[in-house]
Amino acid sequence: MSAPWVPLVIACLHCGPPADFDIPPGPAVDTIVTWAKQAHVQVLFDWEIVSSYRSQAVKGRLQPIEALRRMLRPTYLTFDYVNDDTFAVFELVHFCHPELGAQAPLPPCVMPTPIVILEEP
Numbered sequence: 001m002s003a004p005w006v007p008l009v010i011a012c013l014h015c016g017p018p019a020d021f022d023i024p025p026g027p028a029v030d031t032i033v034t035w036a037k038q039a040h041v042q043v044l045f046d047w048e049i050v051s052s053y054r055s056q057a058v059k060g061r062l063q064p065i066e067a068l069r070r071m072l073r074p075t076y077l078t079f080d081y082v083n084d085d086t087f088a089v090f091e092l093v094h095f096c097h098p099e100l101g102a103q104a105p106l107p108p109c110v111m112p113t114p115i116v117i118l119e120e121p
Contacts, residue, residue, distance in 0.1 A: 016041065016085075021058045021067045028053035031071055032089055039064035044082065045089040053077055 016039065023034050028050045036043040041064060053075045058067045068079055068087070076092045 016064045018061050018063050019067070020061050023058045023067075023071060025057045026054060027051065028055045028072075028075060028077060031055045032068075035064075035068055035071060036087075039067065040085075042082075042086040043089060044086065046091075049091050050077065050089060 019039050021035070021038050023031050023038065025031070029045075029047060032043055032045060032050065032055070035058070055071045055077075056074050058071045062070070065079075068089075072078065072089070077089055078092050079087050079089045082088050
């Protein structure tokens with residue numbers, strides 16, 4: 001008889017402690033700056049690209065990356081870590097297809113996503 005499967009937990013080095021967020025929906029250039037202030041982190045982004053987006057509201061006690069994910073969910077914006085207290089927000093189309101530019105429709109793009117690996121002990 002085999003042992004039950006045990007999930008492996010991957011520590012999030014860039015999650016940061018939970019913070020209280022109260023960010024209304026609005027222009028992404030404003031909401032991203034508000035998020036950075038409330039998360040106590042720095043954020044880098046291309047003002048010209050991000051200014052064409054609006055993000056949704058985020059309210060509650062959340063880890064900073066979860067708040068940013070929720071805020072950017074309705075957009076083609078995503079983010080990556082620069083270091084422990086700095087994030088970079090960028091347009092997904094530039095990450096997948098930089099040759100298309102900001103005004104191109106979003107083509108199919110396969111992004112690496114975190115996965116949970118189950119191993120049998």
